[in-house]
Amino acid sequence: MVGQWQSQDAIAGNPGFPAFYVPFAKALYSATKRRFPIWIISHAGHVLAPRGKKILTTSEDSNAEEVKDIYGLRGQVEHKLAFLRTQVPKEMKLVIIGHSIGSYFSLEILKHAPELPVIRSILLFPTIERMSESPKGRFATPLLCWLRYALYVPCYLLLKPWPEKIKSLVIRMALQMMDIPREFSCLNTLEPFCLVNAAYLGSQEMREVVKRDNETIKEHLPKLIFYYGTTDGWCPKEYYDNIKKDFPEADIRLCEKKIPHAFILNFFREVADMVADWLKDDLSKIIAPPHPPTAEKIVKELRENVKDQ
Secondary structure: OOOOOEEEEEEOOOOOOHHHHHHHHHHHHHHOOOOOOEEEEOOOOOOOOOOOOOOOOOOOOOOOOOOOOOOOHHHHHHHHHHHHHHOOOOOOEEEEEEEOHHHHHHHHHHHHOOOOOEEEEEEEOOOOOOHHHOHHHHHHHHHHHOOHHHHHHHHHHHHOOOOHHHHHHHHHHHHHHOOOOHHHOOHHHHOHHHHHHHHHHHHHHHHHOOOOOHHHHHHOHHHEEEEEOOOOOOOOHHHHHHHHHHOOOOEEEEOOOOOOOOOOOOOHHHHHHHHHHHOHHHHHOOOOOOOOOOHHHHHHHHHHHHHHO
């Protein structure tokens, strides 16, 4: 039925390699009884375009703002808005799931596109304030803001000449050593262009993600679910305590399972099951289309595109 479709959009953290989120998307799709399509939205410049695919030089979104810094924070917001406005059917209700800096982008989407039919936004391990002051931020700030330029040249000299077979072998060995499923394999993790853009975005995060956007949070509070970790070096428990104090009526949850910030590596099933449970009431009110766009097809195409890179 028109107006009753539902999609779930997962916005990646940084680096925004979508292959890392495929197992989570598949688990969430299964946990929601395979009734609703799921899209993984990466970040501009963090993934190489698949061979033979057309790259748009201008946005098809008539509402898009012209942003010169397309790989920075503001450009990334426009990147997500362009996808949601031009690639998702207008009658489709939306659940936006943001992880890490993806939570920041989720709030920006609510702020800049109130016309989008977002019924719920879930912010997982949200880096939405004081990133440079966090334990990991204090270490990452000098590396990303000042030393990253010194890493660009060796990065290009060392990685650019490598054949794809060598890159693929290195990634498989690394994943095996870390006991991470091979499904995560993604050549973009060793692609200088993508690494440089990820580092650049990280530098902006350290400099600009400082003050929590309380105004946007207050305006959209009924739609929001926050999930903080107890061992998170990017958004420590202190941040949870502060936002809980400022918004006592909000749905702000603290992890009781010691799930790490990078849950997508080894805890994607646990988080997918939790998210599906949180969405149970919302989804029960939605009538799924008889033949919705299948997430399995989307995931299959994504994996094929990743293999082609």
